[in-house]
Amino acid sequence: MTHLTRRKLFTLAAGAGTLAVAANLPRTANATPEEAQKAISEFTGGKEPQSGKITLTAPEIAENGNTVPISISVESEMTGDDFVESVTLMAEGNPNPEVATFLFTPLSGRAEATTRIRLAKTQNVVAVAKMSDGSVYSDRKEVKVTIGGCGG
Amino acid sequence: MAAPRIRVKVPSSASAGEVITIKTLISHEMESGQRKDKDGNTIPREIINNFTCEFNGTKVFECQLDPAISSNPYFEFYAKVPESGTFKFTWQDDNGETYTEEKDIEVS
Amino acid sequence: MKKTAILLTGVVTLTTLALAPRVLADPVDEALTIDGQEIITTAPAPTEPEGHPFDEVRSGWLYREPDTRSMEADSFENPGMLAVERGEEIWNTAEGEAGQSCASCHEDASEFLKGVGASYPKWDEASGKPINIELFINKHREEKMGAEAYKFDEDAQKDLTAFIKNQSLGIPVEIDLSEGDMMSWWEEGKERYYLRTGQLNLSCATCHEQNNGRYIRADHLSQGNTNGFPTYRLKQGALVSLHNRFRGCIRDTRAEFPDAFSDELMALEVYTAWRGGGLSVETPAVRQ
Numbered sequence: 001m002t003h004l005t006r007r008k009l010f011t012l013a014a015g016a017g018t019l020a021v022a023a024n025l026p027r028t029a030n031a032t033p034e035e036a037q038k039a040i041s042e043f044t045g046g047k048e049p050q051s052g053k054i055t056l057t058a059p060e061i062a063e064n065g066n067t068v069p070i071s072i073s074v075e076s077e078m079t080g081d082d083f084v085e086s087v088t089l090m091a092e093g094n095p096n097p098e099v100a101t102f103l104f105t106p107l108s109g110r111a112e113a114t115t116r117i118r119l120a121k122t123q124n125v126v127a128v129a130k131m132s133d134g135s136v137y138s139d140r141k142e143v144k145v146t147i148g149g150c151g152g
Numbered sequence: 153m154a155a156p157r158i159r160v161k162v163p164s165s166a167s168a169g170e171v172i173t174i175k176t177l178i179s180h181e182m183e184s185g186q187r188k189d190k191d192g193n194t195i196p197r198e199i200i201n202n203f204t205c206e207f208n209g210t211k212v213f214e215c216q217l218d219p220a221i222s223s224n225p226y227f228e229f230y231a232k233v234p235e236s237g238t239f240k241f242t243w244q245d246d247n248g249e250t251y252t253e254e255k256d257i258e259v260s
Numbered sequence: 261m262k263k264t265a266i267l268l269t270g271v272v273t274l275t276t277l278a279l280a281p282r283v284l285a286d287p288v289d290e291a292l293t294i295d296g297q298e299i300i301t302t303a304p305a306p307t308e309p310e311g312h313p314f315d316e317v318r319s320g321w322l323y324r325e326p327d328t329r330s331m332e333a334d335s336f337e338n339p340g341m342l343a344v345e346r347g348e349e350i351w352n353t354a355e356g357e358a359g360q361s362c363a364s365c366h367e368d369a370s371e372f373l374k375g376v377g378a379s380y381p382k383w384d385e386a387s388g389k390p391i392n393i394e395l396f397i398n399k400h401r402e403e404k405m406g407a408e409a410y411k412f413d414e415d416a417q418k419d420l421t422a423f424i425k426n427q428s429l430g431i432p433v434e435i436d437l438s439e440g441d442m443m444s445w446w447e448e449g450k451e452r453y454y455l456r457t458g459q460l461n462l463s464c465a466t467c468h469e470q471n472n473g474r475y476i477r478a479d480h481l482s483q484g485n486t487n488g489f490p491t492y493r494l495k496q497g498a499l500v501s502l503h504n505r506f507r508g509c510i511r512d513t514r515a516e517f518p519d520a521f522s523d524e525l526m527a528l529e530v531y532t533a534w535r536g537g538g539l540s541v542e543t544p545a546v547r548q
Contacts, residue, residue: 059327061478063548067222067494069327078232094220095186102229103214107207109171109232113215116222118184146478157342179342182497223497224339 030120036090036097040128040138043088043101049128049138054087056127056139065119065145072102074111074129074137084111085130093123119145155251156180160241162255166233170259174205174213175228178243178251184219200225202244208237235259286473287322287482288329294542295335297430303538309437309446312535313469319539320482320547323473328494332546340422340492340544343415343499347423350416356407362420365404370427377425378432378541381530383439390445390530393421394501395521412520418499422490425543432540433487435533442530449531452524458513464528467509479548485536486529488545499544502529 040049057071074084083106089099102113111129119125122145128138161175178200185197197219205213212231231239236259243251292299301319305312321329331337351369354361366372377393384391384399391399394417398409410417437443456463467476468484475481489502500508503520506528510517518524 059325061325063325063328063478064494066497069331071228091220096218096220098218099220100218101216103211103216105211105213107210107212107232108230110230112230113213114226114228115215116226118220118222157345159336159342159345161336175336177336177339177342179339179346224342226337226339 030093030095031091031097033092033124036092036126039090039097040088040126043128044130044136047134047136049136051138053131053137054127054129054139056125056141058125058141058143060142061144061146062119065121067116068119068143068145069114069116070125071114072112072127072129072139076111076131078104078106078109078111080106081132083108083132085132087111087113087127087129089117090126090128091117091119091123092126094118094120099125119143121145156243158241158243158251158253160239160253160255162239162257164256165258165260168234168259169232171230171232172257173228174231174239175226176203176205176241176253177224177226179224180243180245182219182221182223182225186219198246200243201246202242203227204242205229205231206240206242207231207233208235212239233257233259287318287480290322290329292319292321292329292333292542294333294429298540299430299542300432300538300540303432306534306537309443311450313465314483317485317536317539318483319542319545320485320488321542321545323480323482324546324548328546328548332542338492338544338546339497340490340499340546341426343419343422343490343492344426344544345423346415347419347421347426350420351423356401356405358404358406360405362400369423373424373427375428375431377428377543379435381435381526381533383436383442385440388441389523390440390442390526392502392521392526392529393424394503397421397424413501413504418490418501421501422499422544425490425541428541429543430540432538433533433536435530435537437530437534445527445530446534448523448527449529452528453531456513457510458515460513462513464509464532483536484532485539486532487536487539488542488547490543491545491547494546494548 062068088101157179159177183198381390401407490499507517
C-alpha cells in the first residue's frame with residue numbers, strides 16, 4: 001500500500017456493528033438447510049414439492065434483516081373442492097427455520113398473503129404450498145441481509 | 153405492557169362474491185426468546201403465536217406465527233364476501249391473552 | 261443500480277485504510293404522497309444564513325429501497341402510526357395534579373398543532389435556550405399539568421412527540437433563527453456538526469455531507485435531515501427519537517456521547533433542523 005493520503009477515501013474500521021444490541025434479531029446458532037428440509041418434509045408428509053404454482057416475493061437485498069417484507073401467492077381457483085390448504089414459510093439460516101404458516105379456506109378468495117419477517121443473515125427463504133388434492137409446490141428466494149454501516 | 157393497539161383495514165362495502173383486500177397491524181414486541189438482557193440472561197419468548205380472521209363465524213384466513221415474524225405483526229390477505237356481515241380478527245398471545253377486533257361490511 | 265459497499269477493515273488503526281470505489285448511487289427521483297398529502301422531498305437549500313453546503317436538500321426517504329419507501333407512503337402500513345395513535349390518546353388523557361390533558365387547553369389538536377412540529381426547535385425566553393417538542397411537552401407537564409416530566413425516550417414521550425409532529429405532515433420545516441440567541445446556538449451546532457470525534461475520527465459531515473449518496477457497507481448515506489423524527493426504524497422495530505439517533509451516530513464514531521437534550525445536542529438540533537429547512541415534516545418516517 002503506497003501513498004494513501006487525503007484523497008476522498010471513505011473508510012471505517014469495523015466495530016460499530018458489534019455495538020448493536022437493540023435489534024431483536026436471532027443471535028444463537030443458526031439452522032441449516034437440512035433442518036429446514038426436515039421441517040418442510042414434516043409439513044408435506046414426506047412428499048417432494050414440485051416447482052410452479054407458488055410464487056414467493058422477497059427483496060433481493062433487505063435494508064434491515066429485522067423487518068423484511070415478504071409475499072406468497074399460489075395459483076388456485078379457491079373453490080369448494082380445489083383450493084390451497086396452507087403455505088408454510090421457512091428461513092434456512094435462522095436459528096429456527098419456521099417463520100409462519102398460512103391457512104386458507106374457500107372464503108379466502110385468493111391464496112395470497114403478505115407479512116414482514118426477521119432474517120438473521122443472508123439466506124434462502126422457502127415457501128411450500130399444500131393443495132386440497134394433497135399435491136405440494138414450493139418456491140425459493142435468496143435474500144441478502146447486510147449489516148448496516150452504522151450500528152446505531 | 154400496555155394492551156396492544158390494533159389497526160384493521162376492511163372496505164365498508166363490496167358487491168356479493170367480490171374478493172376484498174384486508175390489512176391488519178398490531179403493536180407487539182414479538183420477543184423472540186433469542187435475546188439476552190444486560191446480565192446475559194435469556195429474555196423469555198413472548199410472541200403473538202396465532203392470528204385468525206373469521207367472517208360470520210366461518211374461518212377465512214389463519215396464520216401460525218413463529219418468532220421470526222417482525223415486531224408489530226402486519227398481514228395483508230384476501231376474503232371473498234358472499235353477504236353482509238362481520239369480520240372478526242383474533243390475535244393469540246403467548247401470555248394467554250387474546251386480542252380481538254370486529255369490522256362490518258355491507259354487501260350489495 | 262450499482263451498489264458499492266465501503267470496505268470495513270476490522271481494525272482500529274487508521275493507517276490500515278481500505279480503498280472504497282468511488283461510485284455514487286443517486287437517490288431516487290420519485291414523488292411521495294401520504295394520505296393524499298404531497299410531501300416535499302427535495303427543496304432549494306436555505307440561503308439564510310449563508311453557507312449551506314448543498315444546493316438542494318433531500319429527504320432521507322429518497323435514499324431508501326422500494327419496500328421501505330412504500331411502507332412510509334401508505335400510512336396504514338407504516339407501523340409508526342401505531343405510536344401516533346397512542347400519542348393521540350395521551351394528548352386526550354388528563355394527568356397530574358391539575359387534572360388536565362393537553363386537549364383541555366388545546367381543544368382542536370389538528371388545528372392547533374398544524375405547523376407546530378415544523379417550527380421547532382424554538383427560542384424559549386424563560387430558560388434562555390432553544391427547546392424542542394420533547395422539552396416543550398415536559399415544560400407543560402410540569403408547569404401546567406402538575407405532572408412529572410417524561411424521562412428521555414420513554415414510550416409516552418416518543419408517542420406524543422410523534423403525534424404532535426404528525427399534525428404537521430407535509431408542512432415544510434422552517435425554524436426562526438431571529439428569536440433570542442438562536443444564532444449563537446446555530447453557530448455552536450455548526451461547529452459540532454463539523455467536529456471530528458471518536459476513535460474513528462468522524463464528524464456528522466464526513467458521512468452526511470462529504471459522502472452522502474455513497475454507501476457505508478449496505479447503508480445508503482442520506483443528508484441526515486431531521487424532518488422525519490421520531491422515525492420508525494426497521495432495525496429496532498420501534499420509534500427512534502432524534503436525540504437517540506444523534507447519540508447513536510456519535511457512539512458509532514467510538515466517542516463518548518452527550519446526554520439527550522444537553523446544550524451540545526440542542527445546538528446540533530437547531531443546526532440540523534435548519535439544514536433540512538424546506539423539507540416537509542414526514543413524522544413518522546420509515547427508515548432502515
